Structure formats: structure tokens, C-alpha cells
Amino acid sequence: MKFTPIFTEKSMNQAKNGMYSFWVLPTYAKGQIKKFMEDALEIKIAKILTQNYKKLTVKTARGTRKTVKAMKKVLITLKSGKIELFDTESAKK
Numbered sequence: 001m002k003f004t005p006i007f008t009e010k011s012m013n014q015a016k017n018g019m020y021s022f023w024v025l026p027t028y029a030k031g032q033i034k035k036f037m038e039d040a041l042e043i044k045i046a047k048i049l050t051q052n053y054k055k056l057t058v059k060t061a062r063g064t065r066k067t068v069k070a071m072k073k074v075l076i077t078l079k080s081g082k083i084e085l086f087d088t089e090s091a092k093k
Contacts (some may be wrong), residue, residue, distance in 0.1 A: 001024070001028065006073070007086075014075070021075055022037075025071075026072040048075070050072055051072065055070040
């Protein structure tokens with residue numbers, strides 16, 4: 001299973017409050033995501049929220065059309081602890 005952390009200003013502020021954001025494939029269900037994340041990152045998940053984004057066709061500046069893939073955003077709240085990927089204090093040092 002492939003998951004990609006989201007490093008935006010909003011997601012980093014949410015990470016300080018214990019809510020972590022990831023992109024996953026839209027075919028995965030909450031149960032699959034929870035099991036994989038707990039095994040891969042060695043964490044205990046309290047709550048999972050998902051948001052589905054549909055496939056889009058957008059027009060570029062040159063007038064051509066481009067297709068943006070469908071994706072799923074996952075917001076994870078932990079029972080305790082942190083995820084080291086989102087630790088900004090260690091990245092500054």
C-alpha cells in the first residue's frame with residue numbers, strides 16, 4: 001500500500017494538534033488504511049477521517065486539457081505519541 005504524507009502549512013498546524021494527513025489510493029477502505037498504518041508506522045490510531053477527491057479535467061494555460069487523478073485524503077488522530085515524519089522541531093536542528 002502506498003501512502004504519501006501531506007506537508008502543507010495547514011497540515012503541519014494540524015500535526016501539532018495530533019492530526020496527521022496522508023494521500024492514499026481511492027480504492028482503500030478505512031479498515032485497510034488503519035491496519036496498514038498501524039503496522040508500517042508502529043502507532044495506535046484513535047480516529048480516521050477520509051475525503052474523496054474526484055477525477056478532474058482542467059484546462060492549462062496553453063489551452064490543452066489535463067486530467068488530474070482521483071485521490072483520497074486521510075486524516076489520522078493517534079491515541080498517543082507522534083509520527084516522526086511530521087516533527088518540525090527535529091527538522092529545524
